[in-house]
Amino acid sequence: MPSRTPDQIVATGLSSPEIGRLQATGFTVLGRADIQLLGSELIRLRIPPNMPLEAARDLVIDAAPQSTTDFVHYYRPGQETECAGPHCAATGLIGWPADTGLPAGCGGNVTIGLIDTAINPAHPAFAKGRVEVLRLSDDGLPESGRQHGTAVAALLVGGADSRTPGLLPHARLIAVDAFHRSDRQDDRSDVYDLLRALDLLSVRGVQVTNTSLSGPPNALLEQFVRRLAERGMVIVAAAGNGGPKAGPAYPAAYADVIAVTAVDHMKRPYRRAGRGEHIDLAAPGVDVWTAASVSGARRKTGTSFAAPFVAAAAALMKSANSSATAADIHDALGKSAEDLGAPARMPSSAGACSMPAPLASSRRRRRCEAPMTRALPGR
Numbered sequence: 597m598p599s600r601t602p603d604q605i606v607a608t609g610l611s612s613p614e615i616g617r618l619q620a621t622g623f624t625v626l627g628r629a630d631i632q633l634l635g636s637e638l639i640r641l642r643i644p645p646n647m648p649l650e651a652a653r654d655l656v657i658d659a660a661p662q663s664t665t666d667f668v669h670y671y672r673p674g675q676e677t678e679c680a681g682p683h684c685a686a687t688g689l690i691g692w693p694a695d696t697g698l699p700a701g702c703g704g705n706v707t708i709g710l711i712d713t714a715i716n717p718a719h720p721a722f723a724k725g726r727v728e729v730l731r732l733s734d735d736g737l738p739e740s741g742r743q744h745g746t747a748v749a750a751l752l753v754g755g756a757d758s759r760t761p762g763l764l765p766h767a768r769l770i771a772v773d774a775f776h777r778s779d780r781q782d783d784r785s786d787v788y789d790l791l792r793a794l795d796l797l798s799v800r801g802v803q804v805t806n807t808s809l810s811g812p813p814n815a816l817l818e819q820f821v822r823r824l825a826e827r828g829m830v831i832v833a834a835a836g837n838g839g840p841k842a843g844p845a846y847p848a849a850y851a852d853v854i855a856v857t858a859v860d861h862m863k864r865p866y867r868r869a870g871r872g873e874h875i876d877l878a879a880p881g882v883d884v885w886t887a888a889s890v891s892g893a894r895r896k897t898g899t900s901f902a903a904p905f906v907a908a909a910a911a912l913m914k915s916a917n918s919s920a921t922a923a924d925i926h927d928a929l930g931k932s933a934e935d936l937g938a939p940a941r942m943p944s945s946a947g948a949c950s951m952p953a954p955l956a957s958s959r960r961r962r963r964c965e966a967p968m969t970r971a972l973p974g975r
Contacts, residue, residue: 601668609663671811674900704766709802712745721754740775740783742889750887751904763908806907808900810836810845825852832907834899835870858902879905
């Protein structure tokens with residue numbers, strides 16, 4: 597599948613005279629969006645006819661050296677798999693209470709962001725939840741499938757009394773549908789919409805964002821996630837399902853993002869999960885029980901379904917300490933995790949608002965925190 601739009605460039609930091617000069621050479625402005633995080637416009641440009649894409653990017657960089665310019669890369673949700681195996685004890689694997697849910701005070705003061713495909717807000721899993729769905733893509737584009745986004749959202753905030761109880765049923769979720777169904781029948785977002793989605797969540801005060809999607813590296817995306825981390829947003833991303841020999845997937849591989857891979861109920865790496873030095877944590881991602889797109893539930897497999905476990909743990913830490921920085925949360929998650937390369941001791945009890953920790957190290961955890969398993973090799 598293509599990794600980028602063949603005839604477009606995206607840039608920030610272009611002045612009006614620079615845009616005018618580019619238009620005079622044959623560029624066409626296709627979209628403009630005010631990005632509050634950067635205090636500048638995000639510009640989508642169609643390149644002149646018959647000009648190679650790389651040459652067009654270089655021309656924009658030469659015309660505006662202060663700008664950040666790159667291709668319009670595509671990003672796709674992690675490949676979704678429905679499993680038929682007998683195990684779906686993901687929450688039990690990390691000691692998260694699956695039946696009774698969490699006390700109402702845990703995570704309820706945190707707003708979680710989700711950038712994913714379309715979601716079915718009428719699913720019974722969200723009947724009593726605080727879920728807001730925003731669609732970014734042009735109304736003229738076909739809506740993306742609802743399977744992936746609905747499954748990930750239910751893992752995060754599914755109702756405690758539904759068939760698919762979420763990890764943080766009392767938390768508020770702002771879900772941005774930044775995807776559309778392409779003519780190749782795959783769901784995709786591009787970097788222009790992905791940046792708009794991240795900026796929207798930042799403006800709305802989101803503290804933790806789950807991005808179960810992956811694609812190529814992009815200069816604007818890297819700049820964006822760095823700025824968001826500096827402002828305190830914790831970004832959690834799926835490592836991708838390209839297999840152990842695949843290169844790093846983005847945004848997970850950026851230093852300011854928590855990269856999550858998947859393990860099964862025996863703590864073994866999922867065979868198609870991304871691996872490497874950029875991976876931070878692993879979480880249950882094989883045979884995970886969650887919502888189907890219309891009603892009911894299915895078992896899903898992939899790093900997409902592991903990322904919400906880490907995002908939920910980060911949200912609990914933010915709930916306990918609202919002043920914690922993204923780096924603080926990153927470090928705390930690593931310290932609370934079991935290193936899968938060596939045996940770990942298990943604590944025998946947990947305090948109010950905290951979880952039992954069969955996979956945690958023996959370190960004492962703060963209230964409202966939850967353990968994760970650490971992937972190897974770690975960053």
